[in-house]
Amino acid sequence: MIAFTKMQGAGNDYIYIDNRNEVVKNPAELSPKISDRHFGVGSDGLVLICSSDKADIRMRMFNPDGSESEMCGNASRCVARFAWERFFQKEKDEFDLETGAGIKHIVIHHNGKNFQSATIDMGAPILEPEQIPVAAPTNRIRIDGREFTCVSMGNPHAVTFVDSVQTAPVLTKGPAYEMDKAFPRKANIEFVEVLSPTHAKMRVWERGTGETLACGTGSCATLVACVLNGKTEREIDLELLGGTLHIEWREDNSHVMMTGPAEFVFEGTFDE
Numbered sequence: 509m510i511a512f513t514k515m516q517g518a519g520n521d522y523i524y525i526d527n528r529n530e531v532v533k534n535p536a537e538l539s540p541k542i543s544d545r546h547f548g549v550g551s552d553g554l555v556l557i558c559s560s561d562k563a564d565i566r567m568r569m570f571n572p573d574g575s576e577s578e579m580c581g582n583a584s585r586c587v588a589r590f591a592w593e594r595f596f597q598k599e600k601d602e603f604d605l606e607t608g609a610g611i612k613h614i615v616i617h618h619n620g621k622n623f624q625s626a627t628i629d630m631g632a633p634i635l636e637p638e639q640i641p642v643a644a645p646t647n648r649i650r651i652d653g654r655e656f657t658c659v660s661m662g663n664p665h666a667v668t669f670v671d672s673v674q675t676a677p678v679l680t681k682g683p684a685y686e687m688d689k690a691f692p693r694k695a696n697i698e699f700v701e702v703l704s705p706t707h708a709k710m711r712v713w714e715r716g717t718g719e720t721l722a723c724g725t726g727s728c729a730t731l732v733a734c735v736l737n738g739k740t741e742r743e744i745d746l747e748l749l750g751g752t753l754h755i756e757w758r759e760d761n762s763h764v765m766m767t768g769p770a771e772f773v774f775e776g777t778f779d780e
């Protein structure tokens with residue numbers, strides 16, 4: 509039996525396992541089983557919280573298809589809250605998290621007792637096509653006549669602007685875009701409706717998962733694409749199906765800062 513904690517950040521729900529003692533031997537196999545919404549616990553994937561020799565803590569994130577992603581924005585806030593409450597007993601509110609996309613600095617916002625939100629320094633976006641990666645000479649590409657701005661936040665994203673997220677073809681076109689030959693490692697696809705220079709809405713089709721209620725790395729990629737296309741200022745509130753994230757693309761060091769919620773849902777044990 510494996511002890512787990514279910515958490516969600518803006519409705520992006522994952523199963524979190526304290527894996528400092530390496531209780532999970534095969535996460536690629538466990539993720540599809542435990543994430544299944546009918547035969548498992550039900551989640552957008554599996555997150556292992558591990559020891560690190562480079563940072564205070566390390567996380568690994570697996571999609572429900574078993575693939576491992578380099579980075580997960582919403583999970584990084586949940587891991588931050590988990591560690592703040594359970595490892596650091598609310599005494600250390602700034603620390604470093606090792607991810608597959610490098611070390612991310614975390615700041616916990618609280619009132620001494622209660623968690624309020626977490627800000628993650630997501631680092632600088634990657635725009636070079638070969639590093640995103642995109643099989644094209646530029647990070648601006650067209651698929652089926654639709655324009656995408658491709659951005660990596662450690663994991664690959666392709667952002668497209670729509671008139672309305674409500675009618676955007678997330679479910680009908682998302683799967684084909686994710687697998688398009690332009691994306692050698694597949695891609696997360698963001699459909700974005702800009703409401704004002706400081707406010708936008710986004711729906712996402714996630715690589716290895718399908719539509720989710722929110723994507724943190726996708727939100728950061730969205731702001732970068734908005735700025736590159738002259739659609740918004742460098743700081744926005746981004747409305748997702750499961751909540752709102754505050755995203756800022758700093759001018760001084762080019763880092764993207766993501767602030768948002770992280771909530772415990774329930775605890776349990778899972779029989780592998």
Ligand SMILES: N[C@@H](CCC[C@H](N)C(=O)O)C(=O)O
Nearest residue numbers: 577580581582663723724725
């Ligand atoms: N929901 C996540 C991203 C999860 C990984 C993604 N599906 C991928 O394969 O890159 C987030 O909040 O960033």
